[in-house]
Amino acid sequence: MKLYRKEGNIVQILSFPNETVEKGDYLLVEDGEERRALIVQVIDVQFAAIPGVLEELLRSLPDGGELIQGEDVDPLEIAPHITYIQDATLLICKIRATVEDDSLSPSSSWLPSRSQSTIKKLPIPTLFKLAKTNGKLPITLGTAKDSSLLTIDASSLDGRLNIITGKKETGKSHLSKLLMVNLVQYKATVVVFDLNGEYLSLGMTSDGKRNVNYDKIHVLTPSQNFKVALKQVGLHILLGILVHALHLPGTSTREFRRIWKELRDKNMLTLNDLGETIRNWNCNQHVRDALFSRYHALVNCGFFTDNIAEATLLDESLSKANGEGGAIVINLRNTSAIDRQIVVEYILGKLVESLTNYKLKAVFLFAEEAHLYLRETYWDDIVTRMRHFGIFTTFITNQPDTIRENIYRQADNIFLFNFTNEHDLDVVSRASRVDAETVRSIARDLPPHYCLALGKAVRDFPIVAKVKALDLKTMGETRLFFT
Amino acid sequence: MDTLLPQQFTQLSLQSLSRSRQPFLQLNQQVFQQIGIEEHLQTLKLKLEPIFLHPIHKGTIVAATDTSTMKIAETNAGIVIAVRGANIWKQNDSYRYTRIGPFIFHITEENRREVYNSLEKSYFNSTREPIHQNAPNLAQMPLRIASLLERWLQAMLTKTVSNGVILFDGSLISGTADTPIRRMSEILSRGRERGNTVLAFSKMTTLRVNGCLITDLALDYRPPYLLETVGLKLKAPMLPLGEVYVAKLGKSNWAFRLDVDREVPSEQRIEAVGKLLGNDLVSQGYPETLRLAHILCTFTANEVLAMQHFITRNCGLKMINRPDMHRLLFGPFGRGESYS
Numbered sequence: 129m130k131l132y133r134k135e136g137n138i139v140q141i142l143s144f145p146n147e148t149v150e151k152g153d154y155l156l157v158e159d160g161e162e163r164r165a166l167i168v169q170v171i172d173v174q175f176a177a178i179p180g181v182l183e184e185l186l187r188s189l190p191d192g193g194e195l196i197q198g199e200d201v202d203p204l205e206i207a208p209h210i211t212y213i214q215d216a217t218l219l220i221c222k223i224r225a226t227v228e229d230d231s232l233s234p235s236s237s238w239l240p241s242r243s244q245s246t247i248k249k250l251p252i253p254t255l256f257k258l259a260k261t262n263g264k265l266p267i268t269l270g271t272a273k274d275s276s277l278l279t280i281d282a283s284s285l286d287g288r289l290n291i292i293t294g295k296k297e298t299g300k301s302h303l304s305k306l307l308m309v310n311l312v313q314y315k316a317t318v319v320v321f322d323l324n325g326e327y328l329s330l331g332m333t334s335d336g337k338r339n340v341n342y343d344k345i346h347v348l349t350p351s352q353n354f355k356v357a358l359k360q361v362g363l364h365i366l367l368g369i370l371v372h373a374l375h376l377p378g379t380s381t382r383e384f385r386r387i388w389k390e391l392r393d394k395n396m397l398t399l400n401d402l403g404e405t406i407r408n409w410n411c412n413q414h415v416r417d418a419l420f421s422r423y424h425a426l427v428n429c430g431f432f433t434d435n436i437a438e439a440t441l442l443d444e445s446l447s448k449a450n451g452e453g454g455a456i457v458i459n460l461r462n463t464s465a466i467d468r469q470i471v472v473e474y475i476l477g478k479l480v481e482s483l484t485n486y487k488l489k490a491v492f493l494f495a496e497e498a499h500l501y502l503r504e505t506y507w508d509d510i511v512t513r514m515r516h517f518g519i520f521t522t523f524i525t526n527q528p529d530t531i532r533e534n535i536y537r538q539a540d541n542i543f544l545f546n547f548t549n550e551h552d553l554d555v556v557s558r559a560s561r562v563d564a565e566t567v568r569s570i571a572r573d574l575p576p577h578y579c580l581a582l583g584k585a586v587r588d589f590p591i592v593a594k595v596k597a598l599d600l601k602t603m604g605e606t607r608l609f610f611t
Numbered sequence: 612m613d614t615l616l617p618q619q620f621t622q623l624s625l626q627s628l629s630r631s632r633q634p635f636l637q638l639n640q641q642v643f644q645q646i647g648i649e650e651h652l653q654t655l656k657l658k659l660e661p662i663f664l665h666p667i668h669k670g671t672i673v674a675a676t677d678t679s680t681m682k683i684a685e686t687n688a689g690i691v692i693a694v695r696g697a698n699i700w701k702q703n704d705s706y707r708y709t710r711i712g713p714f715i716f717h718i719t720e721e722n723r724r725e726v727y728n729s730l731e732k733s734y735f736n737s738t739r740e741p742i743h744q745n746a747p748n749l750a751q752m753p754l755r756i757a758s759l760l761e762r763w764l765q766a767m768l769t770k771t772v773s774n775g776v777i778l779f780d781g782s783l784i785s786g787t788a789d790t791p792i793r794r795m796s797e798i799l800s801r802g803r804e805r806g807n808t809v810l811a812f813s814k815m816t817t818l819r820v821n822g823c824l825i826t827d828l829a830l831d832y833r834p835p836y837l838l839e840t841v842g843l844k845l846k847a848p849m850l851p852l853g854e855v856y857v858a859k860l861g862k863s864n865w866a867f868r869l870d871v872d873r874e875v876p877s878e879q880r881i882e883a884v885g886k887l888l889g890n891d892l893v894s895q896g897y898p899e900t901l902r903l904a905h906i907l908c909t910f911t912a913n914e915v916l917a918m919q920h921f922i923t924r925n926c927g928l929k930m931i932n933r934p935d936m937h938r939l940l941f942g943p944f945g946r947g948e949s950y951s
Contacts, residue, residue: 180912187906196903198699198708203621206713209917209924 129247131157132218137236138565139168141219141247142176145212149173149219151570152273152580152592154250156227159240164228166240167250167258168221169590171569176216184214222566224589232258252276252591259587267310269303269581270596278593282314284585285492289511289538290522291531292579293556294545299577301326303543303595304494304524308455311492312344315453317446319479320494321472321501325461327494329601336601344454346445350463350471351430357439358397358432363388365477370422373469380418383411387419398434399427429467431474442478450488460501468501476506476514483517490518498523499530507531511538528555541583546574559583566590619733620694620714620760623726627717628691628926654842657820657828657857661836662881664860666889672775673891674700676764677904680757683918689719692753693918696760697907698768700775701891701900710907711764715918718752727752730759747788758789762798769802769809776887777802778901779811783853783870784845792850799852799872808883809872811853812901816868818843818855825857826866834896835860835888837869837881854880860888861896 129147132140139157143149151170158165175181188195200207223236252272256262256279263281272278285307292300308318309330320327331342348354358366363385370376370384387405391397396405406419426432433439445456458475460468482488493510495502502510510521511534523531529551536542536559544567547553553571557564562582570580570592582590678696685691695712718726724746747755761780768777785795802809818825818840825840838857845851853870854877860867871880892899910918 178913178916180914180916183911184913187911196706196708198706198710198907201709201711202713204624204713204715204921206715206914206917206921209921210914213913213916213920 129155129219131240131242131245131247134239137223139166139221139223141168141221143173143217143219145215145217149217149249150273151573152590154224154252154255154589155219155221155247156250157240157245157247159245161244162238162240164226164238164240166223166236167225167227167232167255167589168223169566170219171222171566172220174218174220176218178213178216181214184210220569222563227258230258249274252278255589256587259589261587265314267307268596269306269579270593272591272593278581278586278591280581280585282311282316284583285311285520285522285541286490287515287520288540288584289515289520289535290541290543290583291536291539291559292522292524292543292545293528293531293547294526294571294574294579295547295549295552296526297576298545298574299579299595300524300526300543300545301496302577302598303545303579304496304522305330305600306595306598307522308492308494309341309598309600312341312453312455315451316492317449317453317488317490318455318492318494319475320455320457321460321475321496321498322457323460323496323500325459326496327455327457328459330455330457332601333599334601339599341455344449344452345457346441346449346454347457347459348441348445349459350467354441354458354471355431355433355435355438356442356474357434357436358399358402359436360439360443361432361474362477362481363392365474365481368477369426369470369473373466373473374422374425376422377418379412380415380422383409383415384419384422399432400434403427425466426470429464429470431467431470442475446482446488465500472501476519479519480514480517483519488518490520493519493521494524495521496524497527497530498525499527507535511535528552531555533558539583541581541585544571544574544580544582545578546576547571561588562590619730620712623729624714624716627719627722627726628715628922654844655818655820655825655840656842657825658839658841659830661830661832661838662856663832664835664837664881664885664888666835667882667885668889669886670703671886671890672700672702672772673778673887673898673900674698674768674772674775675778675780675898675901675904676761676768677780677901677908678757678761678764679905679908679910680753681910681915682753683715683915684922686717686719688721689717689723689749690752691715691717691922692756693910693915694753694757694760695908695910696757696764697904698764699900699904699907700768700772706900706903708903708907711760712908713910713914713918714760715922716752716756718749720749723747723749723752727755727759730756751788755789762790762794766798766801769798769805769807772802772805772807774806775808776883776890777807777809778887778898778904779809780814780901780905781811782813782816782855782868783809783811783851783872784849785852786845786848786850792848792852795852799874803872803874808875808879808886809853810883810887811870812858812897813868813870814897818868825855826868828857828866830859832859834862835884835893837884858884859896860884860893860898863895865896867896 130142132142149170151173153170155168156165225232226235251274253276263283265282266279267282269278292304294300311318328347331339331345333339387409391401391405403423406423448454479491539559542559553568557567578592578594580590580592676698680692680694682690682692693713693715697708697710699706699708727746785792799809816826836859840855843851843855854873856869857866858869887898
């Protein structure tokens, strides 16, 4: 390989057919005299502009577009040299760092010698060694392109905002399961909003047996094994549900606040008493109707109960998880849109409450297709306010434009799977921890189950890795008609 | 097929390169083009009565040969040249080719005689031919070596094709340094023995009538047709072995000088051109087979790079850029050697 040119932080390197370099690979451009080296990443591989190639190609097809048949007597065997030159490639590389005295700096202000520099592939383990990423809580994501293991540290997810995105069936849920399982093993508390019932079997192996995490996976299905009593909810959370999920108007909200206060004072916070109080409450008929309709919505969703014994699972699960680590899977499959919002409002309110009271240390929240249940104002809440309470969110989506731009800007880690749609790539490339060229060029060519890891987890060295397989029971498969 | 010459080409090529132990100077590649210097006496006349041609579609092989040479580097002692040739023939509506080379030679003042004489001797088994005591000078060597290869390829065609039309690039003038009369006569004679007719197309000519190039005379006839010339006399020792015509074979504006083996009867000459029209594509008045022969042997820039890569790798020689003296001396006013 030979250094060809540098423009800004883009370096072009000439590579020959016997040097197999692919998009995503890291190269070390070492200048012996300077005693410095550039770490560059290949973001595109192009044909080198070799003079005469067009003539060469045209010459091979002069017979009406068909290959002209013949024999080449090439006693000096020049033909392999022609092929060698013709197949030379130009590697478009992005400068990632400078190595000087075994330490890294983001500088790209110097220029290595074109004639004297040596260029070699930089194995991922060496890169990570240079980047000093040897944490104490390793999570092996899979294998990098050079077959070395790609291991991140769980602490790089701690207190961070993460996004897992990519086209359908590229392996997003698989990666999120992998992260969850590892976090649980490090005794972290994980809460998952499981829209399609994909995470229900995190405690089972692929052949249906219990795995080591079995006792740490708590599946809560709203209205079935997961109910709450009004007493547990608290006015603040319930108002959140009424206003944001059930769109209760302001005047009615004020009346509801009064009703709630009265019931609480009388220790009558039950569904039945709430209904009776609304019925007999002295207020405008329209307000009463509004309150009644919301009351019926709460009753009909089946999520609320007056039986305290039925409503202890979430607290129990959180308590268990807080000590030994565990994943609380909120199964939102078969739940209507409104009920989903009610449940999510409750869970988020409950988590903030528990974190505020230091009942919980911190929670890793995994939210799949969050736009389907997260109200508008929560997005900012999650990335700013809730982070300070200790809710560290990972958004998982195949529609990157459903996540707001400011979320991308503040994301600490992005795990990007294949995207071919330009618009989707545009959206993701707005993330501040990555340059648009890298995203556009590499993500477009990622095969299924390969992800481009960006951000703090990989010390801002974008790395392509094949996500490792998990011995978990597959759930949430698409129901098919023909098979 | 007689393969002595290609073997000798290979052997001498490797020998000449292996003896070199000095860095090669890279230069703007120079393509050598053979332009016939035909100092003819002012006796040439053109018959203005055209011979109209009719395509003869009777299945006839059309074959052509061409060679190419190029100086690819310079050393302190000499030059590095590459030579390649191609034979191409059209049969049953499809083209086939045999391409030979490239051969790379490092020609120096010391080895030029040895290289040239060895090639001459080995190739044409020329016990009858006198070996040149004075081999061509360095500047002439690329064309002379290419000519040797071209004659050999032409000889191969005349030995292998039967009842066909064989196309040469250039003229049928002999008696020049690279085309001795006997050599060209033998090639033509062998062709005739196998029922072939040799047609030689010149892309450029110096033949003039009344001061005007014979190919520039615009006549208002509907092509394809030939115009016959008479009275061509060349300065000794040059001898035309062909009858010279102006061939306007297509509707384009271009006419070409066409030499047809003069030992062939006049009717057969015209018939051969008819067979060419009936069996080959004629685009812009030029036969496709000959065009392909030229295309196949011409060196592309990519191939030049590959050959330089070959000599760097296989002979341990280093390519260095030759300073452009025009640029060095005259700065922005130096036109550079590419213009020189």
